[in-house]
Amino acid sequence: MSTPAELSVVVPLKWEDDGEAEDMTAYLRFLAGVVHEVIVVDGSPKALFDGHAELWRGTGVRHIPPDRAAVCANGKVAGIRTGVTAATREKVVIADDDVRYDEPSLGHVSRLLDGAHLVRPQNYFDPAPWHAVWDTGRTLLNRSVGQDYPGTFGLRRSALLGIGGYDGNTLFENLELVRTVRAAGGTEVLATGLYVRRLPPRASRFWSQRPRQAYDDTAQPARMALFLSLLPLAGVAALRSPGLVAAGAGAVVLLAEAGRRRAGGGDVFPVRASLGAPLWVLERAVCAWPSFAAWLTGRGVPYAGSRLTAAAHSPRLLRRSRAGTLSLRPAGGGEPDLLVRAVAEGADG
Numbered sequence: 001m002s003t004p005a006e007l008s009v010v011v012p013l014k015w016e017d018d019g020e021a022e023d024m025t026a027y028l029r030f031l032a033g034v035v036h037e038v039i040v041v042d043g044s045p046k047a048l049f050d051g052h053a054e055l056w057r058g059t060g061v062r063h064i065p066p067d068r069a070a071v072c073a074n075g076k077v078a079g080i081r082t083g084v085t086a087a088t089r090e091k092v093v094i095a096d097d098d099v100r101y102d103e104p105s106l107g108h109v110s111r112l113l114d115g116a117h118l119v120r121p122q123n124y125f126d127p128a129p130w131h132a133v134w135d136t137g138r139t140l141l142n143r144s145v146g147q148d149y150p151g152t153f154g155l156r157r158s159a160l161l162g163i164g165g166y167d168g169n170t171l172f173e174n175l176e177l178v179r180t181v182r183a184a185g186g187t188e189v190l191a192t193g194l195y196v197r198r199l200p201p202r203a204s205r206f207w208s209q210r211p212r213q214a215y216d217d218t219a220q221p222a223r224m225a226l227f228l229s230l231l232p233l234a235g236v237a238a239l240r241s242p243g244l245v246a247a248g249a250g251a252v253v254l255l256a257e258a259g260r261r262r263a264g265g266g267d268v269f270p271v272r273a274s275l276g277a278p279l280w281v282l283e284r285a286v287c288a289w290p291s292f293a294a295w296l297t298g299r300g301v302p303y304a305g306s307r308l309t310a311a312a313h314s315p316r317l318l319r320r321s322r323a324g325t326l327s328l329r330p331a332g333g334g335e336p337d338l339l340v341r342a343v344a345e346g347a348d349g
Helices: 021-034 046-055 075-086 103-115 130-145 157-162 175-185 203-219 221-240 242-266 269-273 277-296 315-323
Strands: 007-013 036-043 061-063 090-093 119-123 150-156 187-198 301-303 307-308 345-347
Touching: 007 075, 007 103, 007 307, 021 036, 021 061, 036 046, 036 075, 061 130, 075 090, 075 157, 090 157, 103 119, 103 150, 103 187, 103 315, 119 130, 119 175, 119 242, 119 307, 130 203, 130 242, 130 269, 150 157, 150 175, 175 187, 175 315, 187 242, 203 221, 203 277, 203 301, 221 242, 221 277, 242 269, 242 277, 242 307, 269 277
Parallel strands: 007 036, 007 090, 036 061, 119 187, 187 345
Antiparallel strands: 090 150, 119 150, 301 307
Protein backbone atom coordinates (compact mmCIF):
# COMPACT_ATOMS: atom_id res chain seq x y z
CA MET A 1 0.00 0.00 0.00
CA SER A 2 1.36 3.43 -0.96
CA THR A 3 2.28 5.66 1.98
CA PRO A 4 3.60 9.20 2.54
CA ALA A 5 7.02 7.67 3.23
CA GLU A 6 7.36 7.07 -0.54
CA LEU A 7 7.14 10.78 -1.31
CA SER A 8 9.54 13.63 -1.88
CA VAL A 9 7.91 16.99 -1.10
CA VAL A 10 9.20 20.08 -2.92
CA VAL A 11 8.33 23.55 -1.58
CA PRO A 12 9.48 26.47 -3.76
CA LEU A 13 9.49 29.81 -1.97
CA LYS A 14 10.76 33.34 -2.34
CA TRP A 15 10.16 35.58 0.66
CA GLU A 16 10.73 39.28 1.21
CA ASP A 17 10.21 38.97 4.98
CA ASP A 18 10.00 36.23 7.60
CA GLY A 19 6.51 36.90 8.87
CA GLU A 20 5.48 33.29 8.21
CA ALA A 21 8.74 31.65 9.29
CA GLU A 22 7.49 30.23 12.58
CA ASP A 23 4.45 28.55 11.03
CA MET A 24 6.50 27.26 8.10
CA THR A 25 9.14 25.79 10.42
CA ALA A 26 6.51 23.83 12.34
CA TYR A 27 5.01 22.57 9.09
CA LEU A 28 8.38 21.51 7.68
CA ARG A 29 9.14 19.57 10.88
CA PHE A 30 5.84 17.75 10.47
CA LEU A 31 6.54 16.91 6.83
CA ALA A 32 10.03 15.67 7.60
CA GLY A 33 8.52 13.21 10.05
CA VAL A 34 6.11 11.57 7.60
CA VAL A 35 7.64 11.71 4.09
CA HIS A 36 10.92 10.42 2.70
CA GLU A 37 12.40 13.89 2.12
CA VAL A 38 11.46 17.56 2.13
CA ILE A 39 13.22 19.91 -0.28
CA VAL A 40 12.81 23.67 0.15
CA VAL A 41 14.02 25.56 -2.90
CA ASP A 42 14.60 29.04 -1.54
CA GLY A 43 14.90 31.98 -3.92
CA SER A 44 14.85 34.59 -1.13
CA PRO A 45 17.50 37.34 -0.90
CA LYS A 46 20.81 36.17 0.56
CA ALA A 47 20.26 37.52 4.07
CA LEU A 48 16.92 35.74 4.35
CA PHE A 49 18.28 32.59 2.68
CA ASP A 50 21.11 32.39 5.23
CA GLY A 51 18.66 32.92 8.07
CA HIS A 52 16.45 30.13 6.77
CA ALA A 53 19.45 27.80 6.50
CA GLU A 54 20.14 28.37 10.19
CA LEU A 55 16.48 28.19 11.19
CA TRP A 56 15.87 24.87 9.42
CA ARG A 57 19.14 23.24 10.33
CA GLY A 58 18.46 19.95 12.11
CA THR A 59 14.83 19.69 10.92
CA GLY A 60 15.59 17.04 8.31
CA VAL A 61 14.84 19.52 5.50
CA ARG A 62 17.08 19.94 2.43
CA HIS A 63 17.39 23.69 1.94
CA ILE A 64 18.82 24.66 -1.45
CA PRO A 65 18.84 27.65 -3.82
CA PRO A 66 17.32 27.50 -7.32
CA ASP A 67 19.67 25.95 -9.86
CA ARG A 68 21.09 28.63 -12.15
CA ALA A 69 20.39 26.36 -15.12
CA ALA A 70 16.70 26.39 -14.18
CA VAL A 71 16.35 30.19 -13.98
CA CYS A 72 13.32 31.54 -15.87
CA ALA A 73 10.92 34.45 -15.66
CA ASN A 74 8.54 32.55 -13.39
CA GLY A 75 10.55 31.86 -10.26
CA LYS A 76 8.12 29.24 -9.00
CA VAL A 77 8.82 27.07 -12.04
CA ALA A 78 12.57 27.45 -11.47
CA GLY A 79 12.07 26.22 -7.92
CA ILE A 80 10.02 23.25 -9.07
CA ARG A 81 12.54 22.30 -11.76
CA THR A 82 15.35 22.45 -9.20
CA GLY A 83 13.46 20.52 -6.53
CA VAL A 84 12.16 17.75 -8.77
CA THR A 85 15.61 17.23 -10.26
CA ALA A 86 17.10 17.03 -6.75
CA ALA A 87 14.43 14.62 -5.48
CA THR A 88 15.43 11.01 -4.82
CA ARG A 89 11.93 9.51 -5.00
CA GLU A 90 9.81 8.85 -8.08
CA LYS A 91 6.67 10.23 -6.45
CA VAL A 92 6.92 13.96 -5.81
CA VAL A 93 4.49 16.43 -4.29
CA ILE A 94 5.05 20.06 -5.31
CA ALA A 95 3.30 22.58 -3.08
CA ASP A 96 3.28 26.36 -2.69
CA ASP A 97 4.51 27.70 0.62
CA ASP A 98 0.94 28.42 1.75
CA VAL A 99 -0.27 24.82 1.25
CA ARG A 100 -0.64 22.64 4.36
CA TYR A 101 -0.91 18.87 3.84
CA ASP A 102 -1.77 16.39 6.56
CA GLU A 103 -0.71 12.75 6.65
CA PRO A 104 -3.93 11.27 5.15
CA SER A 105 -3.88 13.64 2.17
CA LEU A 106 -0.22 12.86 1.50
CA GLY A 107 -1.01 9.15 1.57
CA HIS A 108 -3.93 9.72 -0.81
CA VAL A 109 -1.70 11.51 -3.32
CA SER A 110 0.86 8.71 -3.06
CA ARG A 111 -1.75 6.06 -3.83
CA LEU A 112 -3.15 7.99 -6.80
CA LEU A 113 0.35 8.37 -8.25
CA ASP A 114 0.49 4.57 -8.59
CA GLY A 115 -1.77 5.03 -11.62
CA ALA A 116 -1.00 8.52 -12.88
CA HIS A 117 1.72 10.88 -14.04
CA LEU A 118 -0.01 13.89 -12.50
CA VAL A 119 -2.50 14.23 -9.62
CA ARG A 120 -4.50 17.42 -9.14
CA PRO A 121 -5.95 17.80 -5.61
CA GLN A 122 -8.36 20.52 -4.47
CA ASN A 123 -7.28 23.39 -2.23
CA TYR A 124 -9.56 25.19 0.23
CA PHE A 125 -8.86 28.21 2.43
CA ASP A 126 -8.68 27.81 6.20
CA PRO A 127 -9.05 30.23 7.87
CA ALA A 128 -11.43 32.00 5.49
CA PRO A 129 -11.47 35.81 5.89
CA TRP A 130 -13.67 37.87 3.58
CA HIS A 131 -11.21 38.03 0.68
CA ALA A 132 -10.63 34.25 0.83
CA VAL A 133 -14.40 33.70 0.69
CA TRP A 134 -14.55 36.09 -2.29
CA ASP A 135 -11.87 34.13 -4.14
CA THR A 136 -13.52 30.82 -3.23
CA GLY A 137 -16.34 31.83 -5.56
CA ARG A 138 -13.90 31.28 -8.43
CA THR A 139 -13.02 27.84 -7.04
CA LEU A 140 -16.65 26.78 -6.78
CA LEU A 141 -17.52 27.90 -10.29
CA ASN A 142 -14.47 26.08 -11.66
CA ARG A 143 -15.59 22.93 -9.84
CA SER A 144 -19.12 23.22 -11.19
CA VAL A 145 -18.01 23.10 -14.83
CA GLY A 146 -14.71 21.22 -14.62
CA GLN A 147 -11.80 21.35 -12.20
CA ASP A 148 -10.01 24.03 -10.21
CA TYR A 149 -6.27 24.77 -10.42
CA PRO A 150 -4.67 24.29 -6.98
CA GLY A 151 -1.33 25.38 -5.56
CA THR A 152 -0.15 21.80 -5.38
CA PHE A 153 0.24 18.71 -7.57
CA GLY A 154 1.48 15.18 -7.22
CA LEU A 155 3.68 14.07 -10.10
CA ARG A 156 6.06 11.40 -11.30
CA ARG A 157 9.63 12.65 -11.29
CA SER A 158 10.53 10.55 -14.31
CA ALA A 159 7.59 11.99 -16.26
CA LEU A 160 8.63 15.59 -15.73
CA LEU A 161 12.26 14.86 -16.52
CA GLY A 162 11.28 12.69 -19.47
CA ILE A 163 9.40 15.52 -21.18
CA GLY A 164 12.11 18.06 -20.43
CA GLY A 165 10.11 20.03 -17.88
CA TYR A 166 7.70 22.80 -18.84
CA ASP A 167 7.98 26.42 -19.92
CA GLY A 168 8.93 28.73 -17.06
CA ASN A 169 8.25 31.93 -18.99
CA THR A 170 4.48 31.63 -18.61
CA LEU A 171 2.23 33.31 -16.06
CA PHE A 172 -0.32 30.51 -15.53
CA GLU A 173 2.32 27.92 -14.73
CA ASN A 174 -0.16 25.36 -13.35
CA LEU A 175 -2.11 25.28 -16.61
CA GLU A 176 1.17 25.06 -18.53
CA LEU A 177 2.22 22.04 -16.45
CA VAL A 178 -1.11 20.27 -16.93
CA ARG A 179 -1.18 20.93 -20.67
CA THR A 180 2.43 19.84 -21.14
CA VAL A 181 1.91 16.51 -19.37
CA ARG A 182 -1.28 15.91 -21.33
CA ALA A 183 0.41 16.84 -24.62
CA ALA A 184 3.02 14.14 -23.96
CA GLY A 185 0.24 11.59 -23.46
CA GLY A 186 0.42 11.64 -19.67
CA THR A 187 -2.31 10.42 -17.36
CA GLU A 188 -3.83 13.02 -15.04
CA VAL A 189 -6.09 12.20 -12.11
CA LEU A 190 -8.52 14.95 -11.16
CA ALA A 191 -8.84 14.31 -7.43
CA THR A 192 -11.83 16.59 -6.89
CA GLY A 193 -12.57 15.10 -3.47
CA LEU A 194 -8.99 15.24 -2.14
CA TYR A 195 -9.03 18.43 -0.07
CA VAL A 196 -5.77 20.08 0.97
CA ARG A 197 -5.77 23.10 3.25
CA ARG A 198 -4.34 26.40 2.05
CA LEU A 199 -3.59 29.54 4.07
CA PRO A 200 -5.24 32.70 2.73
CA PRO A 201 -3.06 35.52 1.38
CA ARG A 202 -2.93 38.92 3.01
CA ALA A 203 -5.67 41.25 1.78
CA SER A 204 -3.09 43.46 0.05
CA ARG A 205 -1.77 40.49 -1.90
CA PHE A 206 -5.32 39.44 -2.77
CA TRP A 207 -5.94 42.81 -4.44
CA SER A 208 -2.63 42.69 -6.29
CA GLN A 209 -3.55 39.29 -7.73
CA ARG A 210 -6.77 40.47 -9.43
CA PRO A 211 -5.28 41.75 -12.73
CA ARG A 212 -2.77 38.91 -12.94
CA GLN A 213 -5.39 36.20 -12.46
CA ALA A 214 -7.63 37.82 -15.06
CA TYR A 215 -4.71 37.73 -17.52
CA ASP A 216 -4.57 33.94 -17.03
CA ASP A 217 -7.79 33.72 -19.03
CA THR A 218 -5.97 34.80 -22.19
CA ALA A 219 -4.75 31.18 -22.36
CA GLN A 220 -8.39 30.00 -22.44
CA PRO A 221 -10.06 31.90 -25.32
CA ALA A 222 -13.62 30.69 -24.74
CA ARG A 223 -13.45 31.66 -21.09
CA MET A 224 -11.99 35.06 -21.94
CA ALA A 225 -14.71 35.67 -24.53
CA LEU A 226 -17.36 34.83 -21.95
CA PHE A 227 -16.06 37.34 -19.41
CA LEU A 228 -15.58 40.04 -22.05
CA SER A 229 -19.22 39.67 -23.02
CA LEU A 230 -20.67 39.89 -19.51
CA LEU A 231 -20.52 43.65 -18.94
CA PRO A 232 -22.14 44.56 -22.29
CA LEU A 233 -24.81 41.91 -21.80
CA ALA A 234 -25.49 43.03 -18.23
CA GLY A 235 -25.78 46.64 -19.43
CA VAL A 236 -28.33 45.74 -22.09
CA ALA A 237 -30.25 43.55 -19.64
CA ALA A 238 -30.33 46.32 -17.02
CA LEU A 239 -31.81 48.75 -19.54
CA ARG A 240 -34.44 46.38 -20.88
CA SER A 241 -35.34 44.32 -17.82
CA PRO A 242 -33.49 44.70 -14.50
CA GLY A 243 -34.94 41.40 -13.41
CA LEU A 244 -32.70 39.65 -15.92
CA VAL A 245 -29.62 40.85 -14.03
CA ALA A 246 -31.00 39.46 -10.78
CA ALA A 247 -31.84 36.19 -12.53
CA GLY A 248 -28.30 35.98 -13.89
CA ALA A 249 -26.84 36.53 -10.43
CA GLY A 250 -29.13 33.83 -9.06
CA ALA A 251 -27.95 31.41 -11.75
CA VAL A 252 -24.33 32.10 -10.76
CA VAL A 253 -25.16 31.33 -7.11
CA LEU A 254 -26.80 28.03 -8.09
CA LEU A 255 -23.85 27.09 -10.28
CA ALA A 256 -21.39 27.85 -7.47
CA GLU A 257 -23.49 25.87 -5.01
CA ALA A 258 -23.34 22.87 -7.35
CA GLY A 259 -19.56 23.16 -7.27
CA ARG A 260 -19.57 23.51 -3.49
CA ARG A 261 -21.56 20.30 -3.01
CA ARG A 262 -19.57 18.27 -5.52
CA ALA A 263 -17.54 15.41 -4.03
CA GLY A 264 -18.33 16.39 -0.44
CA GLY A 265 -17.12 19.96 -0.83
CA GLY A 266 -19.76 21.21 1.59
CA ASP A 267 -17.50 20.02 4.41
CA VAL A 268 -14.75 22.53 3.57
CA PHE A 269 -16.36 25.33 1.54
CA PRO A 270 -18.69 27.82 3.31
CA VAL A 271 -22.16 28.55 1.95
CA ARG A 272 -21.36 32.27 1.88
CA ALA A 273 -18.82 31.58 -0.88
CA SER A 274 -21.66 30.46 -3.15
CA LEU A 275 -23.74 33.50 -2.22
CA GLY A 276 -20.81 35.79 -3.00
CA ALA A 277 -19.88 34.15 -6.31
CA PRO A 278 -21.62 36.90 -8.38
CA LEU A 279 -19.17 39.42 -6.86
CA TRP A 280 -16.26 37.40 -8.18
CA VAL A 281 -17.90 37.16 -11.62
CA LEU A 282 -18.35 40.94 -11.65
CA GLU A 283 -14.70 41.41 -10.67
CA ARG A 284 -13.50 39.14 -13.47
CA ALA A 285 -15.83 40.78 -16.01
CA VAL A 286 -14.30 44.17 -15.15
CA CYS A 287 -10.68 42.96 -15.08
CA ALA A 288 -11.04 41.00 -18.33
CA TRP A 289 -11.01 44.15 -20.48
CA PRO A 290 -7.63 45.63 -19.40
CA SER A 291 -6.17 42.12 -19.40
CA PHE A 292 -7.34 41.52 -22.95
CA ALA A 293 -5.92 44.90 -24.00
CA ALA A 294 -2.57 44.03 -22.39
CA TRP A 295 -2.51 40.74 -24.27
CA LEU A 296 -3.64 42.26 -27.57
CA THR A 297 -0.91 44.92 -27.48
CA GLY A 298 1.76 42.45 -26.38
CA ARG A 299 2.50 44.38 -23.16
CA GLY A 300 1.71 41.45 -20.90
CA VAL A 301 1.61 41.89 -17.13
CA PRO A 302 4.32 42.65 -14.55
CA TYR A 303 5.55 39.67 -12.56
CA ALA A 304 8.48 39.57 -10.12
CA GLY A 305 10.39 42.39 -11.77
CA SER A 306 9.72 41.40 -15.38
CA ARG A 307 6.74 41.26 -17.75
CA LEU A 308 5.15 38.04 -18.93
CA THR A 309 3.18 38.03 -22.17
CA ALA A 310 2.17 34.35 -22.37
CA ALA A 311 -0.28 32.98 -19.81
CA ALA A 312 0.18 29.43 -21.15
CA HIS A 313 0.73 27.76 -24.51
CA SER A 314 -2.10 26.17 -26.44
CA PRO A 315 -2.56 22.39 -26.30
CA ARG A 316 -2.10 22.21 -30.09
CA LEU A 317 1.27 23.96 -29.93
CA LEU A 318 2.44 21.75 -27.06
CA ARG A 319 1.39 18.58 -28.88
CA ARG A 320 3.47 19.62 -31.88
CA SER A 321 6.50 20.28 -29.68
CA ARG A 322 6.36 16.98 -27.74
CA ALA A 323 7.62 14.15 -29.94
CA GLY A 324 7.39 11.42 -27.29
CA THR A 325 4.50 10.07 -25.24
CA LEU A 326 4.39 8.89 -21.65
CA SER A 327 3.30 5.51 -20.38
CA LEU A 328 2.94 4.35 -16.81
CA ARG A 329 5.48 2.14 -15.12
CA PRO A 330 5.69 1.06 -11.47
CA ALA A 331 6.51 4.02 -9.25
CA GLY A 332 10.02 2.80 -8.58
CA GLY A 333 10.74 2.25 -12.24
CA GLY A 334 13.11 5.02 -13.28
CA GLU A 335 12.77 6.83 -16.59
CA PRO A 336 9.50 6.63 -18.55
CA ASP A 337 8.87 4.34 -21.47
CA LEU A 338 7.96 6.71 -24.31
CA LEU A 339 5.90 4.28 -26.36
CA VAL A 340 2.25 4.02 -25.40
CA ARG A 341 -0.16 6.96 -25.13
CA ALA A 342 -2.19 7.08 -21.92
CA VAL A 343 -5.47 8.90 -21.46
CA ALA A 344 -6.52 11.46 -18.88
CA GLU A 345 -8.64 10.08 -16.06
CA GLY A 346 -10.98 11.64 -13.53
CA ALA A 347 -11.48 10.69 -9.85
CA ASP A 348 -14.00 12.49 -7.67
CA GLY A 349 -13.32 10.35 -4.62
